[in-house]
Amino acid sequence: MEEVIRLFQRKGVKRFLIFAILMFIIYLLRSIINIILLTFIFSFLINGLERFISKYVPINRKVTVLLLYTFAVSGLTYGAVKYLPVLVNEISQLINQLTAFYSKPLATDNQVLIYIYDLLQKYEITDYINLGVSFLVKSLNDISTTGIQILLALILSLFFLLEKERIINFTSKFKQSKVSSFYAELEYFGSKFVSTFGKVIEAQFMIATINTVITTLFLWLFGFPQLFALAILVFILGLIPVAGVIISLIPLTIIAYSIGGFMKVIYVLIMIAVVHAIEAYILNPKLMSSKTNLPVFYTFIILIFGEHFFGVWGLILGIPIFVFLLDVLGVKTVDAVKNGE
Secondary structure, three states: OHHHHHHHHOHHHHHHHHHHHHHHHHHHOHHHHHHHHHHHHHHHHHHHHHHHHHHHOOOOHHHHHHHHHHHHHHHHHHHHHHHHHHHHHHHHHHHHHHHHHHHOOOOOOOHHHHHHHHHHHHOOHHHHHHHHHHHHHHHHHOHHHHHHHHHHHHHHHHHHHHOHHHHHHHHHHHHHOOOHHHHHHHHHHHHHHHHHHHHHHHHHHHHHHHHHHHHHHHHHHOOOOOHHHHHHHHHHHHOOOOHHHHHHHHHHHHHHHHHHHHHHHHHHHHHHHHHHHHHHHHHHHHHHHHHHOOOHHHHHHHHHHHHHHHOHHHHHHHHHHHHHHHHHHOOOOHHHHHOOO
């Protein structure tokens, strides 16, 4: 019996058990996981923006937070009222355009395009488009639920940032309580979570924003229709590491061929290559550092499993969560080892 007690008193075993308990609690809270994740993301991003502004504008921190949330809520409200109908209309046109591409015969002698078209027909891509239409209809029907979740997450993150110091002071009192050992492990996991998951999410948002601006500018120069819907599509896919650029290539090349033929497809391929080069050789090394230097095989495996078990959240958060687990387990990337980290 004493050996069993000593086993559970070991730091590694105790840490694993507490981590398992945390995962079980998160599983029990899965019905509100959207609110939890959105609250964390809003809090982390706006806190980082507030710290950046405070370096250059010496005003009270709470005033800065209130102003940032005022701008955020105003922007979301204005966008929902003015651009949501436009977005719905453009997405509908985009889906119709993609559907028309698959439903009509391919009028070209180019063997490469014919081969690609035959592959798309063979694997019944139209079924995926129908699924996309169903998902769009479901999303529009659930827009009120999504809006409430975003509103609750904004309110929770606002109160958290306004009382950040008070919350930290109150929470630190558990360090001297009867659950001090449990608190110490929570503090460890929390610091790891913020330093890996939070940083990667922040970097993903920055990279997705820059990629969206560059891609939308190119699409405007190429004369693409439905720019607003395409910009939203590129931004959402840009949140998916590595695979997002590849996935966005499919609808963009189809639209390019529909409006301008083979030459327009070449332009889009060149644009994607330029955007990918900027992301791979400039943005990723600058913003991600060596923390997310994963082999492409691992990246796609994580994305496949993440999408299968968690849907869209799995695509966006799969890599950050995996990096967090690597950090907890003490696994270093090859580059990190080379750099002596």
